[in-house]
Amino acid sequence: MSEVGLCTKTILLLKQCFGINAEIENQKEIGFFEEIEKRKEIVAWCDGCYDMVHFGHANSLRQAKALGDKVIVGIHTDEEITKHKGPPVFTEEERVKMVKGIKWVDEVVLGAPYVTTLEVLDEHNCDFCVHGDDITMTAEGVDTYHLVKSANRYKEVRRTAGVSTTDLVGRMLLLTRNHFRQGSSEYDIEKEGSSNMGQDSAAKSPWTGVSQFLPTTQKIIQFSDGKAPKPGDKIVYVAGAFDLFHVGHLDFLEKAKEQGDFLIVGLHTDPVVNSYKGSNYPIMNLHERVLSVLACKHVNEVVIGAPYCVTEDLLDHFRVDVVCHGQTPIAFENGNIDPYGIPKIRGIFTVIDSGNSMTTERIVERIISHRLEYERRNCAKEKKEIEAFEALQRAKQTQKAG
Numbered sequence: 001m002s003e004v005g006l007c008t009k010t011i012l013l014l015k016q017c018f019g020i021n022a023e024i025e026n027q028k029e030i031g032f033f034e035e036i037e038k039r040k041e042i043v044a045w046c047d048g049c050y051d052m053v054h055f056g057h058a059n060s061l062r063q064a065k066a067l068g069d070k071v072i073v074g075i076h077t078d079e080e081i082t083k084h085k086g087p088p089v090f091t092e093e094e095r096v097k098m099v100k101g102i103k104w105v106d107e108v109v110l111g112a113p114y115v116t117t118l119e120v121l122d123e124h125n126c127d128f129c130v131h132g133d134d135i136t137m138t139a140e141g142v143d144t145y146h147l148v149k150s151a152n153r154y155k156e157v158r159r160t161a162g163v164s165t166t167d168l169v170g171r172m173l174l175l176t177r178n179h180f181r182q183g184s185s186e187y188d189i190e191k192e193g194s195s196n197m198g199q200d201s202a203a204k205s206p207w208t209g210v211s212q213f214l215p216t217t218q219k220i221i222q223f224s225d226g227k228a229p230k231p232g233d234k235i236v237y238v239a240g241a242f243d244l245f246h247v248g249h250l251d252f253l254e255k256a257k258e259q260g261d262f263l264i265v266g267l268h269t270d271p272v273v274n275s276y277k278g279s280n281y282p283i284m285n286l287h288e289r290v291l292s293v294l295a296c297k298h299v300n301e302v303v304i305g306a307p308y309c310v311t312e313d314l315l316d317h318f319r320v321d322v323v324c325h326g327q328t329p330i331a332f333e334n335g336n337i338d339p340y341g342i343p344k345i346r347g348i349f350t351v352i353d354s355g356n357s358m359t360t361e362r363i364v365e366r367i368i369s370h371r372l373e374y375e376r377r378n379c380a381k382e383k384k385e386i387e388a389f390e391a392l393q394r395a396k397q398t399q400k401a402g
Contacts, residue, residue, distance in 0.1 A: 042068035044155075045126035047112040048136070049081050051088040052168055052244070052363075053098040055223075055288060056160035058295035062222065063157035064130040065104040072124050073099050074112025084114055084139045087373055089169070089366055094247045094358075101250045103225075103297040115144045118151055132159035162214060163288065168244070171283050172367045215287035223294040225301075229319075234260030237320040239306050239339075241273040241360070243282040245292035248358030255352045256324045257298040264318055265293050266306025276308075276331040283360065309339040315346070323349045328359070 044064045050057055050073070065071045075095055081088045088095070092110060100108050113120060115138060116129050129148045133156050136144045148154040229235055236259045242249050257263045267289055273282045282289065286305065293302050307314065310323060323343035333339055343349035 041070055043070045043072060043124070043126045044068040045072050045074065045116070045121055045124065045129045046131065047074035047076070047116055047129070048131075049076050049085065049088060050095045050099050051081065051090055052165045053095070053102070054163055054165065054168065054245070054284075055291035055295055056163040057099075058102050058104070058223070058291070059160045059219075060130070060132050060157055061102055061104045062295075067130060067155055067157075068127065070106045071104055072107045072109060072126060073105050074109045074116075074120065074124075075099060076114055077111055080114050087370065089165075089363065090247075097247050098250060101254075101297055102295050104295075114138055115142065115146075116148050118147060118153065121148065121153060128153045128155050130155050130157060132157055134159050168283065169367055171280070172364045173371055215290075219291065220294070223291050227300065229262040229300070233262045234321045235262045235264065235319055236260040236322045236324060237264045237266065237310070237315070237318065238324045239266035239268065239303075239308075239310065241268055241277065241282050242289055242293050243273065243277075243284055243360045244363055245284075245289070245296070246358050246360065246363060248354065248356045249293075250296065250298075251354040251356040252326045252352070253296055253298040255354050259322045259324060259350065259352070262300045263298055264301045264303060264320070265299050266303040266310075266314075267293065268308055269305045272308050281360070283364070309333055309337060309341070310343050312342055315343065315348075321348060324352050325349070327351070327353055 044067055046061060046064050048057075061071055061073065075092065078088055078092050090098070096108055096110055099105055107124075109124065121127075121129060129145065131145055131154070138144060143149070145154055236256055238253070238256050242265065253263065253265070267286060270282055270286050284292065290302055290304055293299055303314075303318075314320070315323075320343075323340060325340060330339065338344070340349050
């Protein structure tokens with residue numbers, strides 16, 4: 001078929017879609033539709049450590065996806081991260097798996113350079129690089145995005161206020177409990193981060209020192225699929241804390257989704273989680289956990305504040321066909337009530353093996369066992385960020401004065 005013939009076919013299809021019955025009138029119209037036909041997909045590149053992946057990372061990738069058709073994520077190796085920031089909490093294999101599990105990610109590349117280059121964008125046919133509005137620097141204090149910024153192939157999205165890997169590590173190290181306040185203080189904004197990490201409380205980075213995350217309906221809508229199950233779909237229900245969403249959760253949810261077509265995750269409230277986990281658990285509060293789970297590509301819906309005991313009302317309301325639980329022990333309510341008693345009576349309960357033994361407690365153990373290393377890492381990171389922020393402010397003042 002000739003180019004004009006191919007374009008004519010495209011025009012006719014487009015006109016049918018838009019309800020246009022007119023004939024092709026001139027070469028200008030043909031040229032217009034040829035451009036539509038030739039237009040390539042817009043590909044965004046994002047890169048980073050993606051250590052302890054949280055909803056802030058996911059939100060950045062969601063915004064990147066909105067800027068194009070495809071998102072490719074480059075992940076730094078353990079060696080690169082150790083050189084520039086200190087030891088990562090998760091291995092590169094775990095970090096790759098976590099990023100692949102985020103619903104807005106199309107492709108993952110391990111071994112991305114710490115300083116983003118034009119060569120890496122061209123190698124993966126990316127139009128531009130996307131990053132949050134905070135500053136990332138090398139061990140030498142160099143802006144890791146200066147090359148793509150100079151070439152005008154850099155786009156910036158808003159960083160998610162209220163969460164950072166540094167803050168989560170601080171919660172674990174100090175066993176703080178401010179992140180799940182209850183009653184009248186539940187929505188009070190935290191004046192400081194969870195940990196000063198050995199610094200003067202006034203020396204807080206504008207990016208790492210975070211306030212308490214404030215949930216909004218808009219954010220939940222942005223993360224949600226917004227799709228109801230189709231007629232005939234087999235509906236699967238799971239429930240739990242899903243605290244510090246990790247590779248163990250990801251593998252479990254993938255196996256659960258294989259049990260049916262539509263996966264619903266019930267999230268327990270903070271007091272309920274604390275009643276069976278103790279200490280300062282959950283590390284992430286309910287609002288934070290909701291977004292972390294919604295970002296998972298295997299999840300279709302989340303029940304916020306699900307009852308600990310799976311009830312008949314819940315099963316009937318969501319028309320649940322299968323209820324799944326992993327290999328972790330089940331804590332009975334009040335010591336004698338099986339939370340999965342009703343699904344078991346109905347014959348719809350099943351235990352699945354994800355093949356992954358990772359737990360939230362094991363993550364905390366990793367952090368505690370390397371406490372001094374992580375404290376040094378976080379202190380160094382905050383120091384560099386403060387210096388960069390102050391330099392940026394001075395440059396703005398000089399620009400205004402000039």
